[in-house]
Amino acid sequence: MRAVVQRVSSASVAVDGKQVGHIGAGLLVLLGVAPDDGPDDTAFMVRKLSGLRVFADADGLMNRSVADINGSFLIVSQFTLYGDVARGNRPSFTGAAAGARADEVYQDVCTGLRGQGFEVQNGVFGAHMEVSLVGDGPVTIIIETDSHKNRGQ
Numbered sequence: 001m002r003a004v005v006q007r008v009s010s011a012s013v014a015v016d017g018k019q020v021g022h023i024g025a026g027l028l029v030l031l032g033v034a035p036d037d038g039p040d041d042t043a044f045m046v047r048k049l050s051g052l053r054v055f056a057d058a059d060g061l062m063n064r065s066v067a068d069i070n071g072s073f074l075i076v077s078q079f080t081l082y083g084d085v086a087r088g089n090r091p092s093f094t095g096a097a098a099g100a101r102a103d104e105v106y107q108d109v110c111t112g113l114r115g116q117g118f119e120v121q122n123g124v125f126g127a128h129m130e131v132s133l134v135g136d137g138p139v140t141i142i143i144e145t146d147s148h149k150n151r152g153q
Contacts, residue, residue: 001031001032001033001034001037001041001042001044001045001105001109001144001145001146002031002032002034002081002082002142002143002144002145002146003029003030003031003032003045003049003081003142003143003144004029004030004078004081004140004141004142005027005028005029005030005049005052005054005140005141005142005143006027006028006029006030006133006135006138006139006140007027007054007055007135007136007137007138007139007140008023008025008026008027008028008074008133008134008135008136009024009025009134009135009136010022010023010024010025010133010134011023011026011028011074011131011132011133011134012074012131012132012133013074013076013121013122013123013124013129013130013131013132014129014130014132015123015124015127015128015129015130020122020123020124020129021074021076021121021122021123022074022121023071023072023073023074023119023121024071024072025055025069025071025072025136026066026069026071026072026073026074026119027049027052027054027066027071027072027073027074028073028074028076028131028133029049029073029074029075029076030076030078030081030131031045031075031076031077031078031081031106031109032077032078032079032080032081032082032096032102033077033079033096033097033101033102033105033106034082034095034096034097034145034146035095035096035097035098035101037097037105037145038105039108040145041105041145042105042108042109042112043112044145045109045112045143045145046109046112046113046116048143049066049073049109049113049143050065050066050067050113050116050118051065052065052066052141052143053065053068054139054141055068055069055071062139066118067117067118072118072119072120072121073113073118073119073120073121074120074121074122074123075106075109075110075113075120075121075122075123076122076123076129076131077102077103077106077123077125077126079093079096079097079102080093080096081096082095082096083095099125099126102125103125103126106125107125110122
């Protein structure tokens, strides 16, 4: 699983010109799923996202999480995070999970965060979406469960 996480003052996602998700301060998460991602990957991603300390404390240091600022998550599925251009200029997406499986894992991440009491807004899986954001920082972090597997953590 691969996530590009951006700290935002606000973010929204629209489908066919209609807003389907919106948050104020929090994290915009673009989430891609690999074919071999499973429950361990989901648990790891939920744990990392919920505990990620990228919000400023009183001293201006990144010591606060989404929970600490009473923020929200906007999670947007993005299979293109597994685009591979090693063999040319047109990306291959064979590294991304098939639609039904990817949607299941994507929903599991959203459910896991909601289960911890977070407000979670979503895009529409498989739809053409327009994502808007007001970046705060900017702060962008990449989280990959493959690196977690390779380190045995």
